[in-house]
Amino acid sequence: xxxxxxxxxxxxxxxxxxxxxxxxxxxxxxxxxxxxxxxxxxxxxxxxxxxxxxxxxxxxxxxxxxxxxxxxxxxxxxxxxxxxxxxxxxxxxxxxxxxxxxxxxxxxx
Amino acid sequence: xxxxxxxxxxxxxxxxxxxxxxxxxxxxxxxxxxxxxxxxxxxxxxxxxxxxxxxxxxxxxxxxxxxxxxxxxxxxxxxxxxxxxxxxxxxxxxxxxxxxxxxxxxxxxxxxxxxxxxxxxxxxxxxxxxxxxxxxxxxxxxxxxxxxxxxxxxxxxxxxxxxxxxxxxxxxxxxxxxxxxxxxxxxxxxxxxxxxxxxxxxxxxxxxxxxxxxxxxxxxxxxxxxxxxxxxxxxxxxxxxxxxxxxxxxxxxxxxxxxxxxxxxxxxxxxxxxxxxxxxxxxxxxxxxxxxxxxxxxxxxxxxxxxxxxxxxxxxxxxxxxxxxxxxxxxxxxxxxxxxxxxxxxxxxxxxxxxxxxxxxxxxx
Numbered sequence: 424x425x426x427x428x429x430x431x432x433x434x435x436x437x438x439x440x441x442x443x444x445x446x447x448x449x450x451x452x453x454x455x456x457x458x459x460x461x462x463x464x465x466x467x468x469x470x471x472x473x474x475x476x477x478x479x480x481x482x483x484x485x486x487x488x489x490x491x492x493x494x495x496x497x498x499x500x501x502x503x504x505x506x507x508x509x510x511x512x513x514x515x516x517x518x519x520x521x522x523x524x525x526x527x528x529x530x531x532x
Numbered sequence: 533x534x535x536x537x538x539x540x541x542x543x544x545x546x547x548x549x550x551x552x553x554x555x556x557x558x559x560x561x562x563x564x565x566x567x568x569x570x571x572x573x574x575x576x577x578x579x580x581x582x583x584x585x586x587x588x589x590x591x592x593x594x595x596x597x598x599x600x601x602x603x604x605x606x607x608x609x610x611x612x613x614x615x616x617x618x619x620x621x622x623x624x625x626x627x628x629x630x631x632x633x634x635x636x637x638x639x640x641x642x643x644x645x646x647x648x649x650x651x652x653x654x655x656x657x658x659x660x661x662x663x664x665x666x667x668x669x670x671x672x673x674x675x676x677x678x679x680x681x682x683x684x685x686x687x688x689x690x691x692x693x694x695x696x697x698x699x700x701x702x703x704x705x706x707x708x709x710x711x712x713x714x715x716x717x718x719x720x721x722x723x724x725x726x727x728x729x730x731x732x733x734x735x736x737x738x739x740x741x742x743x744x745x746x747x748x749x750x751x752x753x754x755x756x757x758x759x760x761x762x763x764x765x766x767x768x769x770x771x772x773x774x775x776x777x778x779x780x781x782x783x784x785x786x787x788x789x790x791x792x793x794x795x796x797x798x799x800x801x802x803x804x805x806x807x808x809x810x811x812x813x814x815x816x817x818x819x820x821x822x823x824x825x826x827x828x829x830x831x832x833x834x835x836x837x838x839x840x841x842x843x844x845x846x847x848x849x850x851x852x853x854x855x856x857x858x859x860x861x862x863x864x865x866x867x868x869x870x871x872x873x874x875x876x877x878x879x880x881x882x883x884x885x886x887x888x889x890x891x892x893x894x895x896x897x
Binding site: 439452459461 | 646
């Protein structure tokens, strides 16, 4: 992913996870491979904003940069790394078009 | 320290129940010799009540949710309950005998993203396992369940309880589990019945069996480290806790009763009458349990094992005092290290100071 492409990047939380917010830090465990992560407050904010509809660029500009004192270029770079890492474990779904929330849900019998 | 340990420690510092065990039923299709439960249904929670409980647990920060029984699949709504729990993003572990798990159930559990399924198996031989469960054919059914679950990619743990009746089968059972390609957990502690009845303790293995288990690297890892002499007792040990019961974990029965742990039958409230958060944060009993540090234990605080003992406050409570020793854990510490506990030394001294019940003295004339 490049900085230029962030406007066309959409992210959504997978439902193949266990997750809980512990005092502002998100605990997340993959239900697929049991990988366990904790997210700091900035990463937690991106995670919570990952609704599949809001472009990543907007999440960074309107949420991260608005709520934390951080340079936009640094925020974008960190967000890219964060998204790349979580998407590798299937915890965060990434697409170049909006993601239907139902497509992230667990299958029905 | 692992990330997971760091988060559970943080939950403990913040007083958040990060881990809760819920028995959804006490009904069971097996009648295991060592079971501590009364299997009659005395009014278990409805589907809606359990869903409401799960909602409350999620709201207070519970992450790890263990669903057990009785046999969980005796409830026709069990998979519906798991689905609700997973929609609330719990990490769900399930304890079952597996007898009612066929391909359909295994597939659904995988779809729902259950973290781990623990299946009780007591021997590799049907004549021993089925005699313990009192259900002919139960070993085959449980082993079939292991295969169904494993083929779906679920993490399976076979759980065994070491007793006199299956002691000689332990190694071969472990070998069988290895061949199945799943994990194995062995519990050497038979616990008293929930009603306090201790007859079941006759099933406990003797010292030689415990020592054998504690020196088996395939079970304990590094034997030298596991059986090492106890660490020095310092201020940190004395200010610490012997168990997380009531601190970051608790247990809820099928009737909605909340206890500090499944092995700690101290009633602290009932979710049919109170909110879970009110019980967790305000119950005097729960607050008493979590107020007890190692330094507050009259005997155990003087014990050389204080920093490494697996002392169970629930077993201590069932012996008479939640601040007292748990004899089963004293014995484990002794057989692990060869060093007697303070409780054992105290009992030996008391026995030596008391003369025989009937004394005959020669009459001197």
